Amino acid sequence: DAKTTQPNSMESNEEEPVHLPCNHSTISGTDYIHWYRQLPSQGPEYVIHGLTSNVNNRMASLAIAEDRKSSTLILHRATLRDAAVYYCILRDVRGGSEKLVFGKGTKLTVNP
Amino acid sequence: DSGVTQTPKHLITATGQRVTLRCSPRSGDLSVYWYQQSLDQGLQFLIQYYNGEERAKGNILERFSAQQFPDLHSELNLSSLELGDSALYFCASSVNGASLVTEAFFGQGTRLTVV
Numbered sequence: 001d002a003k004t005t006q007p008n009s010m011e012s013n014e015e016e017p018v019h020l021p022c023n024h025s026t027i028s029g030t031d032y033i034h035w036y037r038q039l040p041s042q043g044p045e046y047v048i049h050g051l052t053s054n055v056n057n058r059m060a061s062l063a064i065a066e067d068r069k070s071s072t073l074i075l076h077r078a079t080l081r082d083a084a085v086y087y088c089i090l091r092d093v094r095g096g097s098e099k100l101v102f103g104k105g106t107k108l109t110v111n112p
Numbered sequence: 113d114s115g116v117t118q119t120p121k122h123l124i125t126a127t128g129q130r131v132t133l134r135c136s137p138r139s140g141d142l143s144v145y146w147y148q149q150s151l152d153q154g155l156q157f158l159i160q161y162y163n164g165e166e167r168a169k170g171n172i173l174e175r176f177s178a179q180q181f182p183d184l185h186s187e188l189n190l191s192s193l194e195l196g197d198s199a200l201y202f203c204a205s206s207v208n209g210a211s212l213v214t215e216a217f218f219g220q221g222t223r224l225t226v227v
Contacts, residue, residue: 034215043114043202043218044155087155098206099145099168100216102155 004088009107012078020073020106022088027068031090034100035062035073039084044102047073047086083110115139118203118219126227130191133222137184137205143167144186145206145216146178150199161186193226200224 005023012018024033035047048055048062050071055062061074075082087105091098115138125131137144146158148171157170161180172178175193180186190197200223204216 038155043116043204043221044216045114045218046215049215098143098214099157099160099170100204101157102147104154 004090004103006086006088006103006106008104009109011109011111012075013111014080015077018075018078018082018108018110020075020086020088020108021070022072023070024088024090025069027090028092031092033062033064033068033071034089034091035060036087036089036100036102037082037084038087038105039081044087049091078108078110080110080112083108114217114219116203116205116217116219118201118222120222121220122223122225124225124227125193127193127195129193129226130189131193131224133188133190133201133203133224135186135188135203135205135219137186137203138217141205141207141217142184143206143216144180144184145204146172146186146188147202147204147218148199149202149221150196153199155202158188190224195226198224198226 034049036044038044050062063072085105085107087102117136119134142163145160148156158172159178160168164180175191178188200221202221204218206216207214
């Protein structure tokens with residue numbers, strides 16, 4: 001499985017934008033970039049995914065570099081409820097297995 | 113609420129015992145995944161089933177086994193339990209066809225404590 005690299009932790013202030021980076025220099029053409037987050041004492045929760053183009057949804061935006069070797073999850077206005085561990089995952093759907101392989105993720109702290 | 117139901121929420125058992133964790137996927141989801149999360153190992157993929165058949169295997173110990181039943185619910189069986197098996201066990205489900213890229217929905221987990 002291709003690997004991703006994320007900072008161990010980041011801090012933000014409430015109502016400010018947050019940019020969470022992810023490096024995936026060995027990404028293959030069939031790898032989708034997925035982001036999940038895990039709030040304290042809960043199961044992981046899907047945030048967003050993309051392949052080549054930037055993506056937006058109600059939770060966040062995903063900016064993907066042109067060479068696809070890195071991506072950034074953007075939370076436009078952080079709230080205290082966004083404090084969680086954020087995981088950047090490459091998901092290869094070849095071969096019929098779509099398992100998610102989680103790394104250590106980035107622990108986001110949001111200050112009031 | 114993700115729609116994925118895991119039971120029980122908490123389980124305390126002694127070393128050497130056997131337990132069964134149960135997962136009901138979201139309605140219509142054919143794939144079920146099991147994950148183990150301990151403090152020092154993070155989220156580890158154990159095994160995936162798709163429509164009753166094993167699809168992918170991860171770091172699952174031989175003492176552990178799983179199955180998916182015709183009604184698509186799944187069970188994870190853990191036997192000869194050791195203290196180190198204490199962890200949160202998550203189940204996830206997704207629609208998943210051969211090439212669909214869909215999100216996975218996770219349950220709230222079963223917290224297993226082995227004493």
